[in-house]
Amino acid sequence: MADKMKLAIVDLSYCCGCDIALADLGESLFSLLQEVFDLVYAPLLMSAKDYDQVDVALVTGAVRTEEDVAELKKARERCKYLVAMGSCAAFGGLPGLANLCTHEEMMQAAYRTAPTVKDAQAKLPADDIPALVDTIKPLDAYVQVDLALPGCPPPPPVFVDFVKQVLALVQG
Numbered sequence: 001m002a003d004k005m006k007l008a009i010v011d012l013s014y015c016c017g018c019d020i021a022l023a024d025l026g027e028s029l030f031s032l033l034q035e036v037f038d039l040v041y042a043p044l045l046m047s048a049k050d051y052d053q054v055d056v057a058l059v060t061g062a063v064r065t066e067e068d069v070a071e072l073k074k075a076r077e078r079c080k081y082l083v084a085m086g087s088c089a090a091f092g093g094l095p096g097l098a099n100l101c102t103h104e105e106m107m108q109a110a111y112r113t114a115p116t117v118k119d120a121q122a123k124l125p126a127d128d129i130p131a132l133v134d135t136i137k138p139l140d141a142y143v144q145v146d147l148a149l150p151g152c153p154p155p156p157p158v159f160v161d162f163v164k165q166v167l168a169l170v171q172g
């Protein structure tokens with residue numbers, strides 16, 4: 001059997017839905033991990049704290065913060081093929097709705113004026129949080145993206161097709 005491809009799953013600002021969709025593949029995921037991928041990094045699924053060079057980085061979520069920018073650039077430097085998984089990574093997705101208002105309006109809505117918030121004078125978080133980027137853009141506005149998997153989250157048949165495409169890409 002050929003060597004398995006090293007796979008890192010890198011999460012930016014997201015809802016976890018893409019990772020959960022992966023876990024929902026169940027036995028199919030188990031087979032992929034047995035036969036195709038050696039999963040070395042996936043913060044939601046395993047305890048590895050970092051990763052070195054990998055064949056494939058599967059990046060989920062949107063670039064919402066400067067921390068996301070750094071994580072994305074690190075992934076690009078450390079992988080042969082970078083995949084934007086899900087609509088957030090490929091297009092900006094739901095976090096991209098934040099482009100419709102200013103940061104101040106968004107913070108007010110999230111922490112003071114939303115119907116579920118009780119304290120209209122609540123202190124806005126300011127310390128120890130990563131700085132927001134000005135606008136949400138797709139991953140390919142920052143780095144080269146080799147493949148994009150659309151969907152919110154991508155449905156299982158799309159993921160299976162993705163694996164075939166990655167194999168074709170790697171095997172040349």
Ligand code: SF4
Binds near residue numbers: 060061086087093154
């Ligand atoms: S694409 Fe959808 S499921 Fe995936 S992280 Fe974004 S909002 Fe969540």
